[in-house]
Amino acid sequence: MSCAYIAFTETGLKLAERLAFSHPGSISRGGKNGVKLSEWTAENFQKSDALIFIGAVGIAVRAIAPHCKSKATDPAVIVLDERGRFSIPILSGHLGGANDLAKKLASICGAVPVITTATDIEGVFAVDEWAKAQNCHVLEPGRIKTVSSTLLAGKVVYYDSQWKITGTQPKNVFPADENHQADFSVTLYPQSDALHLVPKICVLGVGCKRGTSAEHIEATFKQFCKKTGCAPQSICACASIDLKKDEPGLLEFCQNHDFNIRFYTAEELKKTSGEFTSSSFVQQITGVDNVCARAAVLASGGELVIEKHIYSGVTFAVAAKPFTPDWSV
Template sequence: MICAYLAFTDTGLALAKRLAAALPGSVARCGQDGTSLAEWTGVQFVQSDALIFVGAAGIAVRAIAPHCKSKTTDPAVVVVDECGRFAVPILSGHLGGANDLARTIAAVCGAVPVITTATDAHGIFAADEWAKHQNCIVLEPERIKLVSGKLLAGQPVYYWADIPVTGTAPAGLFPAEAPEKADLALTLCPTGQALHLVPRIGVLGIGCKRGTSAETLEAAFAAFCARHGLAVQAVTAAASIDLKQNEPGLLAFCQAHGWPVRFYTAAQLRSTPGQFTPSPFVQSVTGVDNVCERAAVLDAGGSLFYPKFACSGATFALACRPFAPDWRWQNG
């Protein structure tokens, strides 16, 4: 987590430096070295994962107000009084991690973490906080309130999980009979009206003909996702054979999605254990019988989830990194 501290006084600056020694981040004092409250906030709101204001909460609220957009993208914001008595998360408590950050800061300086989110106040399971701890993305953040509202009202929430979750489900959560009947679903392939939490564990293996354009790859990938009902957000990286490392279309396609792409030699791919879809033609061209499946599995260090899919001169396969979700939803 990239942290940025801003103090309003010299006393606050001393505390900010103390906190930064334990939780590293940049430290500034408002009014010194040309540091403007508005300019600092604007820059750090984009560059940092967490903003920690040491001083009055009202000043911090006014500073961040013009920049707040969405709970899915806003950074965590925590205010600590300059005496170090209270640590108050005021933005992105769950998805941004401000609640956890406030607890950590409190432990460093002996403060009281002042957590005001309703689920935390009542000790009730928070789906969005759980998603963050499990490395999942929340597909429909507007549905969080529906799940939380049911739990706060004492109503049952039914969940579905494609991947077994260890431990005991929190109070109020019960297994659903089918994905379509779930209020909450942990899945790579969302369906129905549940609040879908998608694990960020997928590696896309890619094979393609020379000169395949990014647009062709994009269309083929859309067909691959449609075939399986796969959420695009499940994919975090891509992999292929080193013969493709200078393919402009493949590189542009991966860059457009923000995926790091890694390339492996034919020997590395051949040594990948598992059962794969063989192709004599691919073997004759690349020196290995399958590129997309082997590359995905090798890079993921896990298992093949969806086998080879061919479309418009491109092939895709999906492998998943090891993933062992559990029902814990708070640190400590």
């Protein structure tokens, strides 16, 4: 987690330096003769995972107000007083990790963590916090409150999952059945009105003709996701054959999505276990009968979940890494 600290007094700066020793990040001095607070906030709201203000809560609230957009994308924001007596998360407590970071910072300086989210206060299952712990993307953040408010009212919520969830399920959380639709769903293929939690565990295998543009790959990727029902948020990496390691369009596509991409030789791909759609044309060009599916499986270390789909000059397949969700946070 990348942190950015700002303090407004010498005492506050010393505390920031102490905290940054355990949770590294940039340290700035605000106020008179320091950085301009509005500029510091705008810059770090975009590039940092957590903003830590050493000073008054009101200063932080006014500074971040113009930038707050969504609990799904806003960074964690924590405020500590300059004496390190209280550690207060004020934004993105669950999805952004502010609650957890506030507790960790508090433990360093002996502060009291001031946690105000209702689910934490009442000891109720927090679906967004759990999703973050399971490396899941929350597809519809606005639906979090439906699940949370139901549990806070002492009522039951139901879930479904493509994977068995180990451990003891939380109080008032039960599997959906023929009589009860899921309130939240752990899946790669969102289809219902439930809150969808999408594990970021998939590798996109890609094959493409020489000179294929990033725009064309992007357009076909959207078609692929729409046709297969696969949530693009499940993709965490790409894979292909080493013949494509200098393919500008493919590299740009991956950069646009912040996907890491791995390349394999034809010999490595041939050794990949599994049943794959074979193409004599691909074999002739690359030396292996299937690039996208084999590359996806090899890079994921898991199983093929979507077989090869062919578009104009592009092929896609998806494999999922092993995934074992657990009820613990």
